[in-house]
Amino acid sequence: MGTTDFITMFFEWLATFEPRALILASTAIAAGLAMIAGIGPGIGQGFAAGKGAEAASLNPKSAKSASMVMLLGAAVAETSGILSLVVALIMLYANPLVNTDGAAIILSASVIGAGLAMIAGIGPGIGQGYAAGKGTEMVGKRPQYQPMIVRTMFLGQAVAQTTGIYALIIALVLMFANPLVGLL
Amino acid sequence: MEPITGKALILAASAIGAGLAMIAGIGPGIGQGYAAGKGAEGVGRQPEAQGDIVRTMLLGAAVAETTGIYGLIIALILLFANPLVGLL
Amino acid sequence: MEPITGKALILAASAIGAGLAMIAGIGPGIGQGYAAGKGAEGVGRQPEAQGDIVRTMLLGAAVAETTGIYGLIIALILLFANPLVGLL
Amino acid sequence: MEPITGKALILAASAIGAGLAMIAGIGPGIGQGYAAGKGAEGVGRQPEAQGDIVRTMLLGAAVAETTGIYGLIIALILLFANPLVGLL
Amino acid sequence: MEPITGKALILAASAIGAGLAMIAGIGPGIGQGYAAGKGAEGVGRQPEAQGDIVRTMLLGAAVAETTGIYGLIIALILLFANPLVGLL
Amino acid sequence: MEPITGKALILAASAIGAGLAMIAGIGPGIGQGYAAGKGAEGVGRQPEAQGDIVRTMLLGAAVAETTGIYGLIIALILLFANPLVGLL
């Protein structure tokens, strides 16, 4: 084993830290990664906002109900942002991995994996926001069909949430029911 | 801290790989949301065609879900049926 | 206690490579969702052409699926038929 | 010569985590800009409805800001009220 | 017990390179899905032109597939015909 | 000759964190450009409403700028008023 095996050297360097320090350092990065999901709701709700403004200009009579639908749809589109915030706060203030028995390298990687998984939330955020915007647009144009429009919007938004939920489940498994540490 | 073993390294990388695989979920989320929006627009325009519109929207959304499911399956394999540690 | 071997390093990298490959799934998810939306819009406007619309949507979506499948195949190869460890 | 402590490692990672959290700001920037564009288009069409249009645009933009704020909060916590070093 | 060799490092990097190359698949997935949506819209509007529309959609989609195939080929070369280990 | 200390590691990570935080600027750039385009379109169509259109565009763009400013502030804090080195 020569001095040129920088990979082994790197892992030996990592092993000089207390296990807790390694996990906590990974947690700082993971919390940052999880927040990236916020791109989604930002884009989606902004689309809804634009459609709301458009509806107010096209049909002032239905502007109020259009604004209501904009807010309802945008609220659904917030889901991934909230889920990511909650996961990041759990990581920072109630991280179960710091008290989990197991190899520090696996626990450290697990929290980063959880942070990466939450990034999936970009998708539902954008998609549901788009649906919110189209719902707003149509309610502004044809307020008499509001219930049907909103129902279809919610149904479609629910379908668009699933991959965000999958990601949340994987993140929670990695943090609270980690199957990898037991395999060692 | 105890030294890092090869098996631990594989399991650590599997945790990161599982997280990366979930990022695929961005796609269905955007796409199905687009379908939801067009569906909502459609039923507002042609309320009499609501059944057909929603059925087509859901059929298309089911198709759009698959790559998100693929990502989930790879993540679940990495976490619960990891074939890599057996190769060591 | 066994240290990190070359084989372990390759298997760890394979786990990450498999996760990365799944990211391709973003594309079909967005694209097929767009098709779903246009399909739903179409059947609302021309209910009499529903068969043609849905068939074209599904045909186009099948074409859009391929690169997601490529990513899945590479991931499965890395996990279940890893050719790299044999090269060591 | 003092070696790198666990505390230093956590603080270094916190700097990177804070930077990553800010990337969330891409979303509100795009979305609110879209709203700005549609608002400007709207007031050009019906100048008499300017009040309602701008109010709706700002209300929607406020909703779109939240996840950018979440990212900022997490970054500020990591920099100024780091709970992780206390757990060491 | 065999330590990490240069060959092992190259093979590990090849696994990650193969995963990265597959990410190209996002593009054809989005693009072909767009084509699918426009195709579905088109056959709904001009059912009599269905043959021409679908043929143009598939021709355009074939062109859009190429960079996804390039990514797949590079990944397969890295996995099954790795020229880098021979250069060592 | 001074070796790498914990302080140096934190400062190095801060340089990377500052760079990452600036990526947020993608968002306002896209969004405000969209607003610019819709504003230009609007004044072309209703030149008499130019004042209202430009004012709404700028108001909306100001709102869209905030997350880019947040990123800049976090970067400046990491570079010029780094609170992390004080925690060491």
Added chain:
Amino acid sequence: MEPITGKALILAASAIGAGLAMIAGIGPGIGQGYAAGKGAEGVGRQPEAQGDIVRTMLLGAAVAETTGIYGLIIALILLFANPLVGLL
């Protein structure tokens, strides 16, 4: 048993560089798919102009392919005609 040499490091990095270069393929995939969709729409609307539409679509798509080819060329150079190992 041969240890990790500088040459091995360069070759390992080349594998990752080749993978990264392929990511450029996202662009032509999306762009050409857009062209395919507009082409399909066009031939549905103006079947008599099919020749002109398809020719323009293919000409434009050829232009859009170039940066994907650049990425492929850089990847092939890194894999099959690596100039970096000669500089060592």
Added chain:
Amino acid sequence: MEPITGKALILAASAIGAGLAMIAGIGPGIGQGYAAGKGAEGVGRQPEAQGDIVRTMLLGAAVAETTGIYGLIIALILLFANPLVGLL
């Protein structure tokens, strides 16, 4: 023979931070290009309003440039007036 010092590590990280900061430039590039397209469309439709259209386009584009400039400034600070090495 001089080993890697803390200063060298900070300067190396600064090079990467500078590169990351430039990525912000994606945003203004897309946004201003959109404005350019809408401006070109506008002057084609209302040539008599060309002055107003181009002026609004440029005003909006100037606003959209700022976050790209922020990224450039942070990169220039990291390269030419690096405050981090002074903190060591």
Added chain:
Amino acid sequence: MEPITGKALILAASAIGAGLAMIAGIGPGIGQGYAAGKGAEGVGRQPEAQGDIVRTMLLGAAVAETTGIYGLIIALILLFANPLVGLL
């Protein structure tokens, strides 16, 4: 047995830098594909203006190619005329 030298590290990083630079190619690919689609749409609608449309499309696409070329040039410099190893 030759260990990893500074030169080898620079050359390895150059391979990765070259790969990263190619990612710029996403932009021209999308943009020129959009132009291709609009060009195809245009010649379908106004076949008599085909010359003007295609010429404008190609002129605009040439402008959109530049940043892809910049990326290619930086990659070629890193691979074939690397100025960094001379600075060592």
Added chain:
Amino acid sequence: MEPITGKALILAASAIGAGLAMIAGIGPGIGQGYAAGKGAEGVGRQPEAQGDIVRTMLLGAAVAETTGIYGLIIALILLFANPLVGLL
């Protein structure tokens, strides 16, 4: 035999930083391509305004190029006039 020095580390990081900076080129590529498409559409519709349309398109595209140029300049500084190695 010379080991890895601080200077080598900075130069290696500069190669990666240069590659990252080029990624900014995605933006102008997409944006100018959009402008190209709208320009082509415009000259098809109003051939008599071709001069104005193309001039506005090119003016707007010039504005959209700047952040791509910024990225190129930072990359060239890192490669040919690296100020960081002088700070060591």
